Amino acid sequence: MTNTDFNADSENAKDTGRTEAFSDGVIAIAITLLAFNLHVPTAEEAEAAGGLLRALAGNWTSYLAFFTSFMIILIIWVNHHRLFKLIRRTDHNLLIINGLLLMGITLLPFATILVADYLTRPEASSAIAVYTALSLILALMFQVFWRYAAHKRRLIGANVTDEAIRAVYRQFWIGPAGYTLALVLSLFNAYLGFGVILLLAIWFALPSRRSENVKV
Amino acid sequence: MTNTDFNADSENAKDTGRTEAFSDGVIAIAITLLAFNLHVPTAEEAEAAGGLLRALAGNWTSYLAFFTSFMIILIIWVNHHRLFKLIRRTDHNLLIINGLLLMGITLLPFATILVADYLTRPEASSAIAVYTALSLILALMFQVFWRYAAHKRRLIGANVTDEAIRAVYRQFWIGPAGYTLALVLSLFNAYLGFGVILLLAIWFALPSRRSENVKV
Amino acid sequence: MTNTDFNADSENAKDTGRTEAFSDGVIAIAITLLAFNLHVPTAEEAEAAGGLLRALAGNWTSYLAFFTSFMIILIIWVNHHRLFKLIRRTDHNLLIINGLLLMGITLLPFATILVADYLTRPEASSAIAVYTALSLILALMFQVFWRYAAHKRRLIGANVTDEAIRAVYRQFWIGPAGYTLALVLSLFNAYLGFGVILLLAIWFALPSRRSENVKV
Amino acid sequence: MTNTDFNADSENAKDTGRTEAFSDGVIAIAITLLAFNLHVPTAEEAEAAGGLLRALAGNWTSYLAFFTSFMIILIIWVNHHRLFKLIRRTDHNLLIINGLLLMGITLLPFATILVADYLTRPEASSAIAVYTALSLILALMFQVFWRYAAHKRRLIGANVTDEAIRAVYRQFWIGPAGYTLALVLSLFNAYLGFGVILLLAIWFALPSRRSENVKV
Numbered sequence: 001m002t003n004t005d006f007n008a009d010s011e012n013a014k015d016t017g018r019t020e021a022f023s024d025g026v027i028a029i030a031i032t033l034l035a036f037n038l039h040v041p042t043a044e045e046a047e048a049a050g051g052l053l054r055a056l057a058g059n060w061t062s063y064l065a066f067f068t069s070f071m072i073i074l075i076i077w078v079n080h081h082r083l084f085k086l087i088r089r090t091d092h093n094l095l096i097i098n099g100l101l102l103m104g105i106t107l108l109p110f111a112t113i114l115v116a117d118y119l120t121r122p123e124a125s126s127a128i129a130v131y132t133a134l135s136l137i138l139a140l141m142f143q144v145f146w147r148y149a150a151h152k153r154r155l156i157g158a159n160v161t162d163e164a165i166r167a168v169y170r171q172f173w174i175g176p177a178g179y180t181l182a183l184v185l186s187l188f189n190a191y192l193g194f195g196v197i198l199l200l201a202i203w204f205a206l207p208s209r210r211s212e213n214v215k216v
Numbered sequence: 217m218t219n220t221d222f223n224a225d226s227e228n229a230k231d232t233g234r235t236e237a238f239s240d241g242v243i244a245i246a247i248t249l250l251a252f253n254l255h256v257p258t259a260e261e262a263e264a265a266g267g268l269l270r271a272l273a274g275n276w277t278s279y280l281a282f283f284t285s286f287m288i289i290l291i292i293w294v295n296h297h298r299l300f301k302l303i304r305r306t307d308h309n310l311l312i313i314n315g316l317l318l319m320g321i322t323l324l325p326f327a328t329i330l331v332a333d334y335l336t337r338p339e340a341s342s343a344i345a346v347y348t349a350l351s352l353i354l355a356l357m358f359q360v361f362w363r364y365a366a367h368k369r370r371l372i373g374a375n376v377t378d379e380a381i382r383a384v385y386r387q388f389w390i391g392p393a394g395y396t397l398a399l400v401l402s403l404f405n406a407y408l409g410f411g412v413i414l415l416l417a418i419w420f421a422l423p424s425r426r427s428e429n430v431k432v
Numbered sequence: 433m434t435n436t437d438f439n440a441d442s443e444n445a446k447d448t449g450r451t452e453a454f455s456d457g458v459i460a461i462a463i464t465l466l467a468f469n470l471h472v473p474t475a476e477e478a479e480a481a482g483g484l485l486r487a488l489a490g491n492w493t494s495y496l497a498f499f500t501s502f503m504i505i506l507i508i509w510v511n512h513h514r515l516f517k518l519i520r521r522t523d524h525n526l527l528i529i530n531g532l533l534l535m536g537i538t539l540l541p542f543a544t545i546l547v548a549d550y551l552t553r554p555e556a557s558s559a560i561a562v563y564t565a566l567s568l569i570l571a572l573m574f575q576v577f578w579r580y581a582a583h584k585r586r587l588i589g590a591n592v593t594d595e596a597i598r599a600v601y602r603q604f605w606i607g608p609a610g611y612t613l614a615l616v617l618s619l620f621n622a623y624l625g626f627g628v629i630l631l632l633a634i635w636f637a638l639p640s641r642r643s644e645n646v647k648v
Numbered sequence: 649m650t651n652t653d654f655n656a657d658s659e660n661a662k663d664t665g666r667t668e669a670f671s672d673g674v675i676a677i678a679i680t681l682l683a684f685n686l687h688v689p690t691a692e693e694a695e696a697a698g699g700l701l702r703a704l705a706g707n708w709t710s711y712l713a714f715f716t717s718f719m720i721i722l723i724i725w726v727n728h729h730r731l732f733k734l735i736r737r738t739d740h741n742l743l744i745i746n747g748l749l750l751m752g753i754t755l756l757p758f759a760t761i762l763v764a765d766y767l768t769r770p771e772a773s774s775a776i777a778v779y780t781a782l783s784l785i786l787a788l789m790f791q792v793f794w795r796y797a798a799h800k801r802r803l804i805g806a807n808v809t810d811e812a813i814r815a816v817y818r819q820f821w822i823g824p825a826g827y828t829l830a831l832v833l834s835l836f837n838a839y840l841g842f843g844v845i846l847l848l849a850i851w852f853a854l855p856s857r858r859s860e861n862v863k864v
Contacts, residue, residue: 018452018456018513018516019513020234020237021237021452021453021456022456022459022460022509022513024234024237024238024241025241025456025457025459025460025461025464025673026460026463026464027238027241028238028241028242028244028245028460029241029245029460029461029464029465030464030467031242031318031322032241032242032245032246032249032322033245033464033468034322035246035322035323035325035326036249036325036326038323038326040326040329040330040333042333043333043334043337043339046339051339051342052334052339052342052343053342053346056346067319070315070319070322071315074311074312074315074318074319077238077315078308078311078312078315081234081235081238081311084234092510092639093639095506095510095513096506096510096637099502099503099506099509099510099637102463102506103499103502103506106463106464106466106467106502107467107470109467109468110467110468110470110472113472114472117472117474117475118475118484121475123475123478123483123484126483126484126485127484130485130488205312205315207308207309207312236666236669237669240666240669240670240673241457241673243670243673244670244673244674244676244677245673245677247674247750247754248673248674248677248678248681248754249677250754251678251754251755251757251758252681252757252758254755254758256758256761256762256765258765259765259766259769259771262771267771267774268766268771268774268775269774269778272778283751286747286751286754287747290743290744290747290750290751293670293747294740294743294744294747297666297667297670297743300666421744421747423740423741450668450672450729450732451729453668453669453672454672454675454676454725454729457672457673457675457676457677457680458676458679458680460676461676461677461680461681462680462683465680465684524726524855525855527722527726527729528722528726528853531718531719531722531725531726531853534679534722535715535718535722538679538680538682538683538718539683539686541683541684542683542684542686542688545688546688549688549690549691550691550700553691555691555694555699555700558699558700558701559700562701562704
C-alpha cells in the first residue's frame with residue numbers, strides 16, 4: 001500500500017463518516033419529533049372526558065401511530081447503519097439518493113399525525129393509504145440506494161463478500177412486498193392495512209436469527 | 217493479533233460509535249425541546265397578572281417540571297455514556313433495546329408538559345403518576361439493557377473487570393426503587409411523589425464519591 | 433515530521449471535525465424542520481375540500497416549497513461537505529463565517545413557509561423575492577467562505593491541488609448568477625422566479641459528470 | 649508509554665468526544681430553533697400592515713432578537729469548542745457542570761421570544777432584564793466550568809501551557825463584566841441594556857487579534 005492509497009482511504013473513511021453523521025442527525029430529529037406531536041389534554045378536555053387519564057386514553061390513536069412510526073424509523077436507522085458498514089465510500093449520486101431517502105423519513109412525522117387524526121374517522125382509509133404509500137416509497141428508496149451502491153461493487157468495501165451483498169438484496173424485498181400488501185388492504189379496510197404495517201415493524205424488531213449469520 | 221482481528225475490531229468500534237451518535241442526537245433533541253415548551257406570556261396575560269415578571273413567576277410549575285426533566289435526561293445521558301464505555305460492540309437486539317430506551321426518553325417532554333399543566337390542579341395525582349411511571353419504565357429499561365449486554369459478558373470490552381459489571385448492576389437498582397417509591401407516594405400525595413423524583417435527580421447529579429472509584 | 437508537528441496536526445483534525453459536526457447538526461435540524469411545518473388538514477378542512485385527499489392536494493404549494501428547500505439545503509450540505517474535505521484547519525474567522533452561513537440556513541424554513549403561504553396570493557412576488565434574496569445571500573456566503581479559506585491556501589490541506597481550488601471558485605459562480613437571475617425574474621413574474629430556483633436545485637442534484645473529475 | 653497508559657488515553661479521548669458531540673447537538677438545536685420562532689405574517693396581518701413586506705418589516709424586534717441570540721450562541725459554541733481543545737478528559741462533576749451550562753443555552757430561545765415580544769412594549773425593561781440575567785448566568789457558568797477543569801490542571805491536557813490556562817481566566821471576565829453592565833443599564837433604559845449585549849456579541853465575533861496568539 002503506497003502513501004497515496006492510504007491518503008485516499010483515510011479521506012474516504014472521513015467521507016462516509018460525515019454522511020452517516022448527517023443522516024443520523026436527520027433520523028434522530030425525525031424520530032424525536034414524533035413524540036413532540038402528542039397532545040396534552042387541556043383542563044377542559046380532561047373534564048369533558050371524565051378525568052385526565054381518560055382524556056389521555058382517548059388519544060390512543062396518537063400513541064398507536066407514534067409507536068408504529070417510531071419502530072419504522074428505528075428499523076430504518078438500523079438498516080441504514082448496516083448498509084453503511086458495507087459501504088466504503090460515497091459519491092455525488094449516493095449523497096443525493098441518501099438525501100431523497102432522508103426526505104421520505106422527514107415526512108413520516110407528518111404522515112403519522114395524519115393517521116393519528118383520522119384513524120377513527122370515515123377518512124381513515126385515505127390517511128392510511130398515504131402513510132402506507134410513503135412507507136412503500138421509503139422501502140423502494142432503500143432498493144435504489146443498494147442497487148446503486150452495490151452495482152459492480154461500485155462503493156462496497158473490499159472485505160464484503162458477494163453473499164453479504166446478495167443477502168441485502170433478498171432482505172430488501174420484504175419491505176416493498178409487505179407495504180404493497182398493506183396498501184392494497186388499506187383500500188378495503190383501513191385497520192387491516194395499518195395492522196399489517198404495525199406487525200411488519202414489530203417483526204423487523206424481533207430478535208434476529210438467520211440474518212445475524214449473514215451479518216448484514 | 218492478525219489482520220482479520222484488527223479489521224473486526226475497527227468495524228466494531230465504528231458500530232458502537234454510530235449507535236452512540238444516534239442516541240446522543242435523540243437525547244440532545246429531547247433535552248432541548250423541554251425548554252421549547254415553556255410559554256412566553258402574552259401582553260394580555262402579563263397585564264392580567266399585574267406585570268410581566270409576575271406572569272412569568274406564575275408559570276413556576278413549568279420551570280420546576282423543566283428543571284426536573286432536564287436533570288433526569290442529563291443523568292440518563294451520563295449513564296448511557298458510562299454504559300457504552302464498557303460496551304465493545306452492539307448487535308441487533310441491543311440496537312432495539314436501545315431504541316426502546318430512546319422511545320421512553322422522547323416521551324419525557326410530553327410527560328413534562330403534563331406535570332407542568334396539572335401540578336396545581338385537582339388532577340395533579342394522575343399527571344404525576346404518568347410521569348413517575350414513565351421514569352420507572354426508563355429505569356427498568358436500563359436494567360434490561362445492561363442484563364442483555366453484560367450476560368456472559370456478551371458485548372462487554374475485554375478490559376472491563378467483573379467488579380465494574382457488578383457495580384453497574386448494584387447502581388441500577390437505585391432508580392427503580394426510588395421511582396417505585398415515588399409512584400406509590402404520588403397516589404396519596406402528588407407533591408410528595410414529585411418531590412422524591414426531584415430529590416432523586418439532584419442526588420444523582422451531586423459530586424460522586426464511591427462510584428468514581430469503581431469507574432462506572 | 434517531528435512530534436510537535438504531529439500534535440499540531442492531530443489537534444487541527446479534531447478542530448475541523450467538531451466544526452463539521454456542529455454544522456451537520458444545524459443543517460440536519462433545518463432540513464428536518466421543513467417537513468414539520470407541513471399542515472395536516474383538520475376534519476373541517478377535509479370536509480370543506482370534499483375529502484381528505486383533496487384537502488391534502490390543496491396544500492400543493494407547501495409540498496412544492498418543501499421539496500425546493502429540501503433540495504437546496506441538501507445541495508448546501510453536499511457543498512459544505514466537499515469544502516471541508518479540502519480544508520485542513522479552522523480559525524476564529526472561519527468559525528464566524530461558517531456561523532453566518534449556518535444563520536442563513538436556519539432562516540430557510542421560515543422563507544419556505546412564506547413561499548408556501550403566499551405562492552397563490554397576490555403577494556407571491558414579495559414572498560419569492562425574500563426567498564430568492566436569502567438563497568442569493570447563502571450562495572455569496574459560500575464565496576466569502578471559500579475566498580477566506582483559500583486565500584494564499586490559508587486553511588487548505590497540503591495535498592489539495594491549485595486546480596481543485598480554482599474549480600471551486602468556478603463552480604461557486606453558478607449559484608450567485610442563477611439566484612440573481614431568479615431575483616430579477618421574480619420581480620416580473622413570481623412563478624418564473626421560483627421556477628428558476630427549482631430548476632437550479634434539481635440541476636445541482638443531477639448525476640455529476642465533469643465535476644466528478646476535479647473531485648471537488 | 650505502557651499499553652495501559654495507551655488504553656487509558658484512548659478511553660479518555662472517546663470520553664471527551666462524546667461529551668463534545670452531545671453538547672454540539674444541544675447547541676445546534678438551540679441555535680436552529682431560534683429561527684423556528686420567527687412568525688410568518690398571515691394574509692390578514694399582511695393586508696392590515698399595507699403589504700407583506702411591511703408586515704415582515706414590522707417584526708423587526710424578532711429579527712433583532714434572533715440575530716443577537718444567534719451570535720451569542722455561536723460565540724458560546726466557539727468558546728466551548730476552545731475549552732475542550734484544552735481539556736483532556738471529563739469526570740462526573742464536569743459532565744454535570746457542562747449539563748447546567750447546556751440548560752442555560754436551551755433557555756435562550758425562550759428568553760429571545762420574550763425580548764422579541766416585549767422590546768417595544770412598556771414591559772421591555774423586565775424582558776431585557778431576564779434576557780441579560782440569563783446571559784450573565786451563562787457567562788458565570790463558563791467561569792465555574794473553567795475553574796473546575798483548570799484547578800491544579802485537574803482535567804487539562806499535558807501539552808497546554810500555564811499561560812494558555814491563565815489567558816482563558818482573563819478572557820472569561822469580559823462576559824460577566826459586560827453582562828453585569830447591561831443588566832444595570834437595562835433597569836434604567838431597556839434599549840441601552842440590549843444595545844450593550846448586541847455590541848458585545850458583535851465584538852466577540854470580530855476577527856481576533858491578540859487572542860489568536862495565545863491560541864485559547
